[in-house]
Amino acid sequence: MLLAKYFEKRRKAVNKALDKYLAPEDTKPTSLHKSMRHTIFAGGKRLRPLLFIATYEMLRGRKDLRAVRKILPVAAALEMVHSASLIHDDLPFIDNADQRRGEISNHKKFGNAIAILAGDALITKSFETILKISNKDKALKCLQLLIQACSTRGMLGGQVIEITAFQKKRVKLHMLRDIHLKKTGALLKASIQMASVLMESDKQIYNALGDFALNIGLAYQVIDDILDEVGADEILDKPSGEDLRNRKVTYPVLLGVEESKSQAIKLLKDAKNVIKYMPNNEVLIEFVDSIRDRIP
């Protein structure tokens, strides 16, 4: 990848910000702070922070790590709330996952009680962190986007629809699409639109970037499903086959692997089309290509 160095530098900056904003492990109560840091620093691609930063720099018109440093509270907040959702979703009564990001899952290491409270604390810390943006008007707008993305209309709603649908065992494609759009799409959309808020871009760009995000969010999820179906531990963050063991309905289960691939490719093409005529789009275009490269 041509921009490997670009992403690597920004990923490092995000990790440094996360380390700065989260209390050290030896802060009391230590089990809580250790648990919060465990999932945050157990790998993770930093998809949301990087998409946020890449969009911000596209709109800004140049790549400048010093400017990026000023918006790191938003990047860190996105990763915190995402990690909180992973911790809670991995719990025995929800997805029951023993591993996450290649390491032991939070509740397996710290117990259910601490894992639940660490998730709560990361949600709270996320909202606290995003308010560190110096322009208070913009901080507030970003916070409102974040809240909306997490709400019962977004991520949390999607998670419950998934649980309820899978209990009934009669999941149709439009339901699965709705689940993915809420569970994954909503926060990706907010991530990218926050860049638009910070750069004060006009409503048209703001809406277009929302569509771009939903397309790649859905594609990402479909590809995750495909990877899980065909089995590719080294690409996925969790052991493959897990969704099947949990009897989850996925895109490949409903459409077959080949048709799922076609749909993912189509979604990524649609995403590219949205940003095709935007100036300085080369990083985001490469980002989309890198998602496409995950298709086995």
Add this chain to the structure above:
Amino acid sequence: MLLAKYFEKRRKAVNKALDKYLAPEDTKPTSLHKSMRHTIFAGGKRLRPLLFIATYEMLRGRKDLRAVRKILPVAAALEMVHSASLIHDDLPFIDNADQRRGEISNHKKFGNAIAILAGDALITKSFETILKISNKDKALKCLQLLIQACSTRGMLGGQVIEITAFQKKRVKLHMLRDIHLKKTGALLKASIQMASVLMESDKQIYNALGDFALNIGLAYQVIDDILDEVGADEILDKPSGEDLRNRKVTYPVLLGVEESKSQAIKLLKDAKNVIKYMPNNEVLIEFVDSIRDRIP
């Protein structure tokens, strides 16, 4: 109580606000919205909203329900985040409570998965709701107080210290005091200081009200412990003896019932002393007396 009507009117206003801000039960996903409403509307004294409102009206210098209506987003937000903590604390791996506020506890009715996500959704909704205050500067300050109260330095930290301490089974009085101050005191302090923020009272009043809140918070918790020890289902929100069955260390366990009563009375006296010379303090004074009246 002389001011029964005063509190009744404000309690009704708070309940109406909660009903307005929470999505209706038939909003999809319905299980999530039903679960959120279950704990919110299963009784509850509305201690935090009422203390917030009473403090606001004291600082304002007159009782005026129309003025109170403008600050109801804060009152509702306080109750939402408190209810979220109840839902998560009642879970089997934390306090394992089958009942709450005289009704079946959230996870017993909706299952662990929905209860966890309903708690998350109430935290998120709480932060969303507090931002509805029209003055954005003040909304932001209130939100920051709320976040601080919920954080690992406040409520969530207190909950983890409690879990950890009780696992070790060697709880000393200063530890128990620290747990209560964080678990109950932090949010009460924020509730009362938010009134100070909205009324722009000076730093001295702000700090004094913080001390007032911590005193009554601790007293309230000690009295809860006493009631649980002597057994008085009709006064407590949960079946008495529960803390004992869970082998929790409480004030009466460490100090005996009589000494615990003395300490509670002393704390309430200290609280009264803080606000003794503040104008229009009659409602808050009666509030303190009503807490004292709970002592069996």
